[in-house]
Amino acid sequence: MEPGSKVLYLGAASGTTVSHVSDIVGENGVVYAVEFSKRTGRDLVNMARKRPNIIPIIDDARYPKRYRMLVGMVDVIFADVAQPDQARILGLNAQYFVKNGGHFVISIKANCIDSTLPAEAAFAKEVERLKAEKFNPKEQLTLEPYEKDHAVVTGIYLSLIHICRCRRIERCRSRWSPYH
Numbered sequence: 001m002e003p004g005s006k007v008l009y010l011g012a013a014s015g016t017t018v019s020h021v022s023d024i025v026g027e028n029g030v031v032y033a034v035e036f037s038k039r040t041g042r043d044l045v046n047m048a049r050k051r052p053n054i055i056p057i058i059d060d061a062r063y064p065k066r067y068r069m070l071v072g073m074v075d076v077i078f079a080d081v082a083q084p085d086q087a088r089i090l091g092l093n094a095q096y097f098v099k100n101g102g103h104f105v106i107s108i109k110a111n112c113i114d115s116t117l118p119a120e121a122a123f124a125k126e127v128e129r130l131k132a133e134k135f136n137p138k139e140q141l142t143l144e145p146y147e148k149d150h151a152v153v154t155g156i157y158l159s160l161i162h163i164c165r166c167r168r169i170e171r172c173r174s175r176w177s178p179y180h
Helices: 016-025 038-048 086-097 119-132 160-176
Strands: 006-010 030-035 054-058 074-079 098-109 135-142 150-157
Touching: 006 016, 006 086, 016 030, 016 038, 016 054, 030 038, 038 054, 074 086, 086 098, 086 119, 086 135, 098 119, 119 135, 119 150
Parallel strands: 006 030, 006 074, 030 054, 074 098
Antiparallel strands: 098 150, 135 150
């Protein structure tokens, strides 16, 4: 994230972390903040009144079609949804809103993924799910000692269009190469 970025934030809660993202992207950026809970969403809406670069959306992140008319294409998608299917939720939203080669940040809480696994195994399982959803993880950090059994994974989203275009280019290169 950098000044001027457009960010889709899933699991915005009352907006504490969203407000920090708002500070990073600045007045030329925008943060689309999606929160499911109506109670917590009220706090988010009140916070957003003081920050014109935050657009609060009170809806379920599992159904991006419902808010597709409110959100433009974004540079970064940030997921903090604490759901067992959070990689799938991230993937659904990325298909609609993330630019080709856009970035992602996901907060993983091991107990939300699988409370029967050790934290490292749960993180590894979620990273594999991210790869299946066309995400290319680049970095993983645990949040200990600040948060037990939590990690953050960042990387790049490769949309299907981007993947197909790259494969087509490779086929064309191999077919028309003067060296074969």
